[in-house]
Amino acid sequence: MKIVVDAMGGDNAPFATVKGAIEAIKSYGIDIILAGNKLIIENQLARHDYIKEKIEIIHCSEEITNEDRPVAAIREKKDSSMAVALRLVREKKADAIVSAGNTGALLAGGLLILGRIKGIDRPALATPYPTVDGMSVLIDGGANSDCKPRNFLEFGIMGSVYAEKVLGIKKPSVCIVNIGTEEEKGSEIVKEAYKLCKTGPFNFKGNVEARDIPGGYADVMVCDGFTGNVILKLTEGLADSIFKLLKEEFVKNTLRKMGALLLKPGLRDFKKQFDYTEYGGAPFLGVKGVLIKAHGSSDEKAIKNAIRQGIKFIENNVIDDIAKKLSV
Amino acid sequence: MKIVVDAMGGDNAPFATVKGAIEAIKSYGIDIILAGNKLIIENQLARHDYIKEKIEIIHCSEEITNEDRPVAAIREKKDSSMAVALRLVREKKADAIVSAGNTGALLAGGLLILGRIKGIDRPALATPYPTVDGMSVLIDGGANSDCKPRNFLEFGIMGSVYAEKVLGIKKPSVCIVNIGTEEEKGSEIVKEAYKLCKTGPFNFKGNVEARDIPGGYADVMVCDGFTGNVILKLTEGLADSIFKLLKEEFVKNTLRKMGALLLKPGLRDFKKQFDYTEYGGAPFLGVKGVLIKAHGSSDEKAIKNAIRQGIKFIENNVIDDIAKKLSV
Numbered sequence: 071m072k073i074v075v076d077a078m079g080g081d082n083a084p085f086a087t088v089k090g091a092i093e094a095i096k097s098y099g100i101d102i103i104l105a106g107n108k109l110i111i112e113n114q115l116a117r118h119d120y121i122k123e124k125i126e127i128i129h130c131s132e133e134i135t136n137e138d139r140p141v142a143a144i145r146e147k148k149d150s151s152m153a154v155a156l157r158l159v160r161e162k163k164a165d166a167i168v169s170a171g172n173t174g175a176l177l178a179g180g181l182l183i184l185g186r187i188k189g190i191d192r193p194a195l196a197t198p199y200p201t202v203d204g205m206s207v208l209i210d211g212g213a214n215s216d217c218k219p220r221n222f223l224e225f226g227i228m229g230s231v232y233a234e235k236v237l238g239i240k241k242p243s244v245c246i247v248n249i250g251t252e253e254e255k256g257s258e259i260v261k262e263a264y265k266l267c268k269t270g271p272f273n274f275k276g277n278v279e280a281r282d283i284p285g286g287y288a289d290v291m292v293c294d295g296f297t298g299n300v301i302l303k304l305t306e307g308l309a310d311s312i313f314k315l316l317k318e319e320f321v322k323n324t325l326r327k328m329g330a331l332l333l334k335p336g337l338r339d340f341k342k343q344f345d346y347t348e349y350g351g352a353p354f355l356g357v358k359g360v361l362i363k364a365h366g367s368s369d370e371k372a373i374k375n376a377i378r379q380g381i382k383f384i385e386n387n388v389i390d391d392i393a394k395k396l397s398v
Numbered sequence: 399m400k401i402v403v404d405a406m407g408g409d410n411a412p413f414a415t416v417k418g419a420i421e422a423i424k425s426y427g428i429d430i431i432l433a434g435n436k437l438i439i440e441n442q443l444a445r446h447d448y449i450k451e452k453i454e455i456i457h458c459s460e461e462i463t464n465e466d467r468p469v470a471a472i473r474e475k476k477d478s479s480m481a482v483a484l485r486l487v488r489e490k491k492a493d494a495i496v497s498a499g500n501t502g503a504l505l506a507g508g509l510l511i512l513g514r515i516k517g518i519d520r521p522a523l524a525t526p527y528p529t530v531d532g533m534s535v536l537i538d539g540g541a542n543s544d545c546k547p548r549n550f551l552e553f554g555i556m557g558s559v560y561a562e563k564v565l566g567i568k569k570p571s572v573c574i575v576n577i578g579t580e581e582e583k584g585s586e587i588v589k590e591a592y593k594l595c596k597t598g599p600f601n602f603k604g605n606v607e608a609r610d611i612p613g614g615y616a617d618v619m620v621c622d623g624f625t626g627n628v629i630l631k632l633t634e635g636l637a638d639s640i641f642k643l644l645k646e647e648f649v650k651n652t653l654r655k656m657g658a659l660l661l662k663p664g665l666r667d668f669k670k671q672f673d674y675t676e677y678g679g680a681p682f683l684g685v686k687g688v689l690i691k692a693h694g695s696s697d698e699k700a701i702k703n704a705i706r707q708g709i710k711f712i713e714n715n716v717i718d719d720i721a722k723k724l725s726v
Binding site: 201202212215216247249256257258260279280281282283284285294295296297299300301302303304305306307308309310311312314315316319320322325326328329330331332333335336337339 | 529530540543544575577584585586588607608609610611612613622623624625627628629630631632633634635636637638639640642643644647648650653654656657658659660661663664665667
């Protein structure tokens with residue numbers, strides 16, 4: 071199995087991408103292609119011990135930054151690490167791509183270079199979402215701001231295959247994120263989507279209100295990319311704010327400081343539940359190839375875990391399974 | 399000043415509504431009308447000390463429940479406490495209404511009985527939102543699932559008058575909730591809304607990403623009612639889940655239990671920041687009359703604080719101010 075890593079993508083590249091790739095080779099025994107500037111990558115590699123035969127460098131003269139406009143970047147920077155890595159997947163020279171680079175460019179590249187699975191109108195980001203009850207999947211995590219009702223059905227199909235095959239959830243429940251539990255609630259599009267999902271080839275459980283998301287009410291939460299992005303970013307922001315507030319309360323006097331000291335391990339365990347690096351990246355489902363989007367601020371651990379996700383995808387034939395479900 | 403309370407509305411009515419009204423009279427010296435079943439209200443009043451001349455009971459033979467369909471309930475249950483209370487405001491026999499009853503029915507009643515301010519297409523719920531930095535306003539909190547771009551402009555106008563006059567925020571900043579900070583981000587409707595808001599009669603600050611909501615980046619956060627409702631309910635659900643998780647971590651062993659004991663006051667202060675009863679209700683802005691929607695699970699303190707909000711509304715001529723800004 072061979073996975074290509076966009077070595078230049080992400081806030082901590084190339085340090086995190088190279089180190090994460092080396093760690094993944096050690097843990098999972100796979101082969102890695104590092105796409106990016108050869109000199110810079112070799113410089114990073116020289117700092118570590120690694121199995122030389124397991125790593126191939128493919129030199130790219132360009133780089134896509136977060137400031138680049140997505141579609142233009144993919145079209146014009148043909149020798150960028152991201153575009154080159156995507157072409158390697160299309161040409162079957164790699165089994166999957168992992169990138170922490172410009173999200174918009176990566177999604178545009180997925181569409182333009184890999185293409186869509188037959189029957190899928192809109193590929194979507196399937197984001198693992200930690201809940202009190204384990205892991206759920208939020209789809210679409212932000213690829214499509216405007217969605218049609220049929221897209222919700224596609225998201226339900228793709229999300230449930232992913233939840234079952236990669237996250238190991240048996241007969242995952244699928245819910246539409248809505249502002250009430252009743253069928254007639256919500257926007258016009260969501261109401262139409264409900265009618266379609268009722269007969270979808272998955273375990274449809276109705277609507278989930280946002281209040282019940284953190285409790286793990288639904289295994290797969292289906293929504294448009296606008297709503298999904300708001301949910302993900304609000305979760306991130308709220309967790310941050312709550313930790314900040316707690317910290318402030320806990321240093322207000324000596325007694326509280328003592329208490330906080332005793333609770334430090336508890337707080338650390340707690341914080342871990344909200345740590346995205348534990349879960350690796352989010353797959354872009356619906357394109358013809360395994361594409362894992364890692365968080366822009368991924369460290370080496372997050373990159374390694376994103377690679378692990380890619381491996382599970384390949385081993386479990388997720389893409390074939392989605393295609394099969396669509397053709398029924 | 400006279401405020402009518404829907405005595406039968408809410409999970410804790412009539413106990414909380416009657417007690418909250420009595421407390422409000424004591425604190426603010428206003429007059430109260432209690433609309434509802436006379437016998438039941440008198441029975442509640444008998445338990446408390448209160449100034450008799452300050453309370454008037456208006457008997458209503460019907461009641462709107464949470465199971466009732468909003469528009470039908472308002473149209474058919476003409477002698478319900480909610481419908482009667484709304485008519486008292488329309489007939490200027492009361493200066494404001496406070497209700498913790500069926501949200502849909504209350505909003506429908508606001509539209510049908512009070513009517514809209516000239517120039518407002520869609521009245522909206524303006525929900526106070528506690529942040530690390532103080533209080534913000536989220537508008538629309540859930541009245542309109544589907545919105546047109548011009549509604550965002552109206553929400554900005556109403557929200558900024560409310561933030562300034564009732565919450566006391568000087569020159570409040572107004573932002574559109576979006577999935578990126580750049581002007582060209584988001585859904586088609588939100589992009590159009592941005593263009594309109596740029597020239598709106600308020601302090602427009604661009605987009606706010608959901609990640610920056612809890613930090614208090616924007617004083618007034620404008621969005622459609624679907625997004626607003628998701629934000630409010632997710633905040634509620636996440637805060638609940640985080641407290642639950644913290645509690646679990648804090649009783650795992652004796653040391654942690656001791657630490658938690660020392661931190662109890664800190665945790666209490668912290669929890670208070672997320673306590674909706676501190677802030678009272680959310681006004682339904684854009685109708686011809688002061689309408690305060692209190693949380694369905696309001697206790698007496700929340701009802702009292704919702705009444706306090708109504709008082710501030712009246713004292714500061716919020717509705718006249720909104721009408722004036724619209725006519726410019």
